[in-house]
Amino acid sequence: MILKNLLLRLPKGGAEQQAIAAGEIDAIIDHSSSNVILLPAARRALRQVAKNEASNKAAIANSLLAGLPHADYRRLLPDLELLTLRFGEVLHEPGVPIRYVYFPMGCLISLLATAEGDQALEVGLVGYEGMVGISLVLGVDVSSVRTMVQATGPAMRMDAARFHQAFRQSPPLRCELYRYAYAKLALARRTVVCNHFHAIEARLARWLLMTSDRLLSKEFLLTQAFLAEIFGARRATVNEAASALQQRKLITYKHGKIRILDRKGLEAASCPCYTKIERSGKREGRRETSPQKEKTA
């Protein structure tokens, strides 16, 4: 409506109206309201530019994407869609075909192995360092775990078919994801051992450290019910473990908000699995970047 009025206000048959008819104009200056009114095509184009800039910035926020050579990343970019994942959202269910793969940026995703009914146990944690939907990398297009968003935040998603195509075409992406799949498998194995042999307090400390690393934050929201679910324990047990850590002044836990007060102390309180997982993660990370970059260059 505003645009129509503005068009009428321009000199009849003048150069401005002719240029608009030829599609050569981006904006009209509305002198009555001191506003610059963008024409629809220009508005769409500028929105796209802003979106691309956002995705460019976003890539840096996911280590897997950031580790790719620039040319390979540029090829992926048109198929990557920026979105916000919200707490509690289920991305994949076991046995159900995967429609999208996700590259978390500021969010955190739990991989839950399900038993009968609603029972589930956490077997993996994915943050800015990884990807959700790794079974596609191994040639299986259904998920083996339930993936659930544990902390709200931005992520990039990609259609499974497009992902297959990109995976075939980009050797660096392939190498990086194979290594990542191995790291995830190692983490799942370590988690099984940890769940069996280590006390809940030490496991909770490890889990809080891993969560903090992946969210790059010392403070995050967490409900006891959720913690109990991922540890496969009763709420009372989890509460006891959290209280013990709180008494030792390692964390504070109030109204579902956890804050790590003493990181070093928490590391000492956690089981040795934390250092093992993180060390092997870093080793994989270092290998990921060097040799393949040269191949594509």
Add this chain to the structure above:
Amino acid sequence: MSPRQRKPQHKPKARRAGVTTVVVLRLYIAGGAPNSLQAIANLEAICREYLKDGHKLEVVDVLEHPQRAMAEGVLVTPSLAKLTPLPSATVVGNLSDKARVLLALGLKRKVQ
């Protein structure tokens, strides 16, 4: 007194006859919108070809400086204003019509 007053009026004519006439241009654009980007590219090509160093170009982004567009009476973007040498002229659109731009800049005769 009157001959002194007249003198400055003749000066520009004398300069115009010289080789180094500086053309001062101002291009109003709307950020990275397609026609704006094209106008910049087209104008830069024209300046490179016909004006070389003999020009000054200021690009005003009306999305960043809307007050400039208001104050200077701009109606649409992209829009090119030739400020000097007089007479001033305006061309609107993405400047892909080279002949029209050259005519407005007073360069058409040189081309022919």
